[in-house]
Amino acid sequence: MTRKKLNLSYIDNDSMRKATFNKRKKGFMKKIHELTVLCGIEACAVVYNPSNSTPEAWPSNSGVKNVVEKFEMLTEVEQEKRMVNHEGFLKQNISKAVANNNKKMKDNGERLMKEVMFQLLRGKRDEFKLTNKNREDLCNYIDQYLRELHHHKNETLKRSSEATNAMAPPSMVEPIISSSEIPEEVNTLTGAAADQQEYYPVGLSDQYQYQQQYEYPIEPQDLIDNPSQNQDQQEEWLISNDGPF
Incomplete structure (x- = not known):
């Protein structure tokens, strides 16, 4: 059950006003005690009772005196740093x-x-x-x-x-074998030499590959035996006037 909203106004009834004062005073003292225990601070309170000429101090008269003396030892700037009064x-x-x-x-x-x-x-x-x-x-x-x-x-x-950009694929694929891992036996041609190719007549390419494979010297083309060429030379020798017949 929710509490009824309190009407903040002066209580005209004397007995009710005194009862409210005593009740609120006890609650006020309890709140100060909880504040000092939970937050580890020093606090004091002095409550004046209209019906009693002697004010009531919390926690005690000596406790109030110690707190006030420590406060007065501070500079004026520190005293007013977080001070809040009615006007402020x-x-x-x-x-x-x-x-x-x-x-x-x-x-x-x-x-x-x-x-x-x-x-x-x-x-x-x-x-x-x-x-x-x-x-x-x-x-x-x-x-x-x-x-x-x-x-x-x-x-x-x-x-x-x-x-x-985060969803785009990489622009280049990294090579599997780096340039430092290429064997030394592989010879690469650079410049115009890479574009030049050697030409060999028909019938000589196999012989050239065979000779290079077994590191034989390449025989000049003029020394290769050509049957048709030898036959022509023999016929010229037979019909020549300088022949043996």
Whole structure:
């Protein structure tokens, strides 16, 4: 069962006011004790009772005296660093309320300028009676709106480009055998020598390969026995006048 909301106002009934005072005082002392134990701080409290001329101190008179003496030993700047009194508390609340009010007014103004901008784009110019200040605010809002659109566009393109680059395959395939692992016996031709090929007549290529395989010297073509050529030479010798017959 939820507690009934308390009405913060002065209690006119004397007996009820005294009973509330004693009850709240005990709860207040208990909270201070819990604060000192849980947070490990030094604290004290002095409560004045309208019906009693002697104030009540917590935890004791000597304890209150020690805490006050330590506080007075601090510099003025350290004493007022986090000090909050009634006046300071009210000023903080007023500052927060003013800041919140300004934020609400700014949000409402931006909503109004956004509505005016889209209505003007639809051609509804006669529905608004804009002052010079309203026109200036509208221009500023349009500029800010366009900047946000460009920023959003650039961010979207950047993310899309990064995703495409991450999914793209590698441009080159690394060789399985590096250049340092190629055997020394392999001879590579460079320049024009790589494009030149040796030509051998028909019938001599097999002989050339055989000779190179067994490292025989290459026999000149003129010394190769050609039967047809020998027959022609014999016929010329027989019909020559200088022959033996």
